[in-house]
Amino acid sequence: MKVASFTVHATAQQSARWKQAAEHEGHRSAGSWLAVAADRYLDALQRAGRPLPLAWGWGNFRVLLEDGREPEVRGWIARPFGIFRGGPSGPGYQGCHRYALTYLPTCRIVATFRTAAHCRSLAAELARLWVRWGGSEPSEDPAPLLQRFQREDV
């Protein structure tokens, strides 16, 4: 089989993140992990189809902050995700351009973006791909959305 090499450009942050992911999954180099990650992403998309927008509503939920506090915040909810204005250090002020996507069963922040729209986009993709990504959700998670994905996956 003919194999050729080429290069992928990365920022310092990306490079560090990919190295960490490669080590975590037992790859000798970030390059070999990148190839697997790209293939796996396409495989997952093929199986999952296009992500569907979630139905968001307004409500309160708890979020685990970087200092260990777990305050209740107000934001948008589409289980199992929540979005609030702010980041890992806590709720932000109006116009702070920081929105955090939170995984509600564990109260953990998944990612912080400049707009809530980006959080919603990622949530839609995660909801569709999560269970199909070769892993499984905690069985105690009651989120109906994820249970439906689990049933579809059987």
Next chain:
Amino acid sequence: MSFWKPEPTYPPDATYTVTIKATEGQRDRWERAAERYGIKSRGAFIAWAADFASLILDAKERADEDRRFGMRLWNPHPEK
């Protein structure tokens, strides 16, 4: 960064390089995918897919950790 509409090119501060070995089939597939998503190179597509993969891995790891931690709290001496 939007996961619906990836950036068509590398970010300007992408100064690091990572070497990838791939078969012709893989390269063709990534080029087709890059085209479909409107990304200008297969390398930029791989970078985008890898970012998404690492985010999912991280989120899954956190969920697993929480589950393990929850189980330890529930049953601190499983061997007994």
